[in-house]
Amino acid sequence: ELKVEQNPLFLSMQEGKNYTIYCNYSTTSDRLYWYRQDPGKSLESLFVLLSNGAVKQEGRLMASLDTKARLSTLHITAAVHDLSATYFCAVDSNYQLIWGAGTKLIIKP
């Protein structure tokens, strides 16, 4: 059974700082996704990572994938308040997404 572990589950940080969210998964997979969820809202797709060594960046967010280590990271650079949200990673297992528990990120001015 594929398991996805995400950490930390909660992160409070100051604006301007850098931090990384980690997503470990237990078996091989072809695709890994990162999503953002604001309170009371649905999911917003951030990144799809398809291959080992894949790196994608959008603004202050950068995601990477190491399939050998079964690890993906979501790196936040010079955080700003607008990035406060809950971030989920999800791994595709036979065309079904297996979800991490989510990381609630609070960025303080």
Next chain:
Amino acid sequence: GAVVSQHPSWVICKSGTSVKIECRSLDFQATTMFWYRQFPKQSLMLMATSNEGSKATYEQGVEKDKFLINHASLTLSTLTVTSAHPEDSSFYICSAYSGVMDYTFGSGTRLTVV
């Protein structure tokens, strides 16, 4: 980009009544539709998976007679919560999958049963 329209966005119903939630893929055909339930401060919990024209596959512990899923076409799937009770109150999200568009999520439905 791909859009999945989910309605209603919120609904309040009385205990014992039924509620239907609709998800429609607007500009693509979804081979598979996923229905999730999300409790506050938790991750998404898959309830069922449905393919057009066939019966839905429910996850363990999900009552198929309570959560009726119909996937009548490649662009429309509905979830009906029958005889709703307060414990059914939750945030319900659909996700449509197509090989081209990948996974696309609806905007979610906040169900409150009073």
